Amino acid sequence: MSRTTRTHTIAAHLTSGGLTALSINWDEQQKETDPGRHERDGFAVRQQHDQTGTLVVIAGAYGPNWLRTLAEVSGRLEQPHVKCTVIAEAPGVGDHEVMVRWATSTELQANKRARAQAQAPLIALLRQQDAATKAAEERQALEDAGQSGLW
Known part of the structure; x- marks a missing residue:
């Protein structure tokens, strides 16, 4: 069972990432059918119980470019230091919203392995270039020392 996730914590992570918090009340968030009708791009959060009864956060993206904002919300919350799991397809979640909960240790370890696996070719290339x-540089140092004839 996952830990309770609080709106103020998720909102703090998002605002520290440069996103704008919009003051949209809970009722409006529940009834929202057109997230693009808001003038400014931003997000709003609310709490809800998931299927297991755990309190989770629903983060919604609003504004003219709400799809980009939703991608930024997901990207920010999936950073390793934030330690959240973002679920786009969940009961009670609209197209412009994602469900956020604290990640389990198994999920964090799997994410870490996936990142390491994705970065492995780049790391190998960097080591080869180094x-x-x-x-x-060693060859040049030997040449500069006048010992190039020995090699």
Whole structure:
């Protein structure tokens, strides 16, 4: 069972990431059918119980470019230091909303492995470039010392 997730914590993570908090009350969020009707891009959060009875947060994106805002909300909350799980397809969640809950240790470890696996080719390339640069610098140092004839 997941821990209770609070709106003020999720809102703080989102605002520290540069997103704008909109003051849309709970009733309006529940009835919202057109998130693009709001003048400014931003987000609003509310609490709700999930299928297991755990209190989770629903984060909604609003404004003319609500789809981009939704992607920013998801991206920010899925950062390793935030430690949240974002679920787009959940009961009671609209197209412009995502359900947010604290990630379990299993999910965090799986995310860490996936990130490491995705970064492995880049890390290998960087190490290869570093080795080539170091070898070239050593050759140049030997040439500068006048010992190039020995090799």
